[in-house]
Amino acid sequence: MSDLYAVFFASIIVLLLLLGIFILSYRKLKMIEDMLDRKV
Amino acid sequence: MGYSTYSLYIFAIGIILVTYGVYSSFILLPESSTEELKNNYRIIFFHLPSAITSFLAFTITLISSVLYLIKRKLKYDVVAHSSARAGFFLITAALLSGSIWAKVAWGSYWNWDPRETTVLILWFAYAAYFALRESLENSEDKARNSAILAIFAYITIPLSYLSTFMYFSLHPATSELKIGLNIGMTLGMMIIGFILLYISYMILETASENIRMKIEGAEFNE
Numbered sequence: 001m002s003d004l005y006a007v008f009f010a011s012i013i014v015l016l017l018l019l020g021i022f023i024l025s026y027r028k029l030k031m032i033e034d035m036l037d038r039k040v
Numbered sequence: 041m042g043y044s045t046y047s048l049y050i051f052a053i054g055i056i057l058v059t060y061g062v063y064s065s066f067i068l069l070p071e072s073s074t075e076e077l078k079n080n081y082r083i084i085f086f087h088l089p090s091a092i093t094s095f096l097a098f099t100i101t102l103i104s105s106v107l108y109l110i111k112r113k114l115k116y117d118v119v120a121h122s123s124a125r126a127g128f129f130l131i132t133a134a135l136l137s138g139s140i141w142a143k144v145a146w147g148s149y150w151n152w153d154p155r156e157t158t159v160l161i162l163w164f165a166y167a168a169y170f171a172l173r174e175s176l177e178n179s180e181d182k183a184r185n186s187a188i189l190a191i192f193a194y195i196t197i198p199l200s201y202l203s204t205f206m207y208f209s210l211h212p213a214t215s216e217l218k219i220g221l222n223i224g225m226t227l228g229m230m231i232i233g234f235i236l237l238y239i240s241y242m243i244l245e246t247a248s249e250n251i252r253m254k255i256e257g258a259e260f261n262e
Contacts, residue, residue, distance in 0.1 A: 003079035006144040010137035011062065014086040017133040018058075018237060021126045025244045032248055035255050 043247040051240035057233030061085055064226040076145060083141040085226055089234040091134035095197055097127030097238060098166070102194040105187035114253070115246070117183035120190060121173065122245040126238055128166050135159055146210055155211035158200035165193035 065085040072081045104120035107113075138156070139149045150156060169189050176182040204213040219227065 003144055006080055006140050007066070007082040010083045010140045011065075011086045013136045013140075014090050014133040015058075015062075017129045017136075018090070018234070021129050021241050022237075022244075024125065025241060025248065028245070028248050028252070032252050032255065035252065039255065 043243050047240045047243040047247075050236050050243070054233045054236030054240060057229045057236065061226055061230035061233055064222075064229070069222060069226060080141060080144045083137055084223075085230050087134055087137040087141060088227060089230040090130045090137065092231055093234040093238050094127040094130035094134060095201075096235065097123045097130060098194060098197055100242075101127060101190050105190040108183055108187045114179065114183060115250070117179075117187065118246055118249045118253075119242070120187060122242060122249065124166060124169055124190065125245075126241055128163075128170070130234075130238075131159065131163055131166070135163060142210075151210060153211055154203035154207040154209045155200060158196065158203040162193075162196035162200050165196050169193055 062085075065082045069082070071078055074081075100123040101120045104116045104123065108116035108120060135156075138159075142151060142153075142156070143149045169186055172189055173182050173186050176185060203209065204211050
């Protein structure tokens with residue numbers, strides 16, 4: 001694996017996992033929205 | 041100003057810092073003059089911020105877990121769990137980016153180096169934390185048992201940090217890194233960016249969990 005490929009893959013993995021925590025939060029917000037809809 | 045507005049501002053600043061950090065690490069900074077590092081040193085701009093932010097997140101988990109055991113308020117358990125989740129994602133990122141770096145710098149993805157091994161133990165300790173939480177139904181049991189486990193799991197953090205001092209290691213000790221001004225600036229920007237993104241996630245997560253528990257009728261602050 002060349003150096004630049006390694007940097008590219010490592011950065012993509014890190015940034016995707018960082019984004020992953022916000023996807024979890026977004027899913028929770030959608031779940032809350034559904035719960036509120038059911039209550040109403 | 042509401043929690044979500046704070047979270048959005050912090051998120052925006054974090055994203056700007058990380059975007060500039062990515063641009064700087066790929067475009068602005070030159071190749072390293074050290075033959076073994078060349079371009080692969082750029083991985084540090086992703087590897088180190090994720091490791092540092094995960095250590096911070098696990099420290100918040102420890103503090104919240106101790107506070108839960110003292111005060112028995114579920115809001116501390118929410119903070120502990122949310123922070124552990126962010127820390128787990130980030131330590132996974134550090135582990136994967138580190139093993140890619142190890143492949144190009146040391147020749148193999150995994151070398152059973154003391155730092156690699158201790159971080160793997162840390163990863164399993166926090167994986168056990170989530171497994172324990174999933175296995176319990178009652179929220180009080182879940183909070184109490186996982187708080188105790190979080191305190192024990194935290195032992196792996198100083199262990200992994202000190203592993204490079206205690207045994208012979210290929211991994212450089214973080215405190216002994218010697219870096220130039222430009223690299224230091226980019227690295228600092230990435231670290232602050234990652235921490236701000238973590239803070240914005242924590243604000244969003246605890247606020248939404250608060251609402252969820254209120255809907256479910258649980259007393260968030262009790």
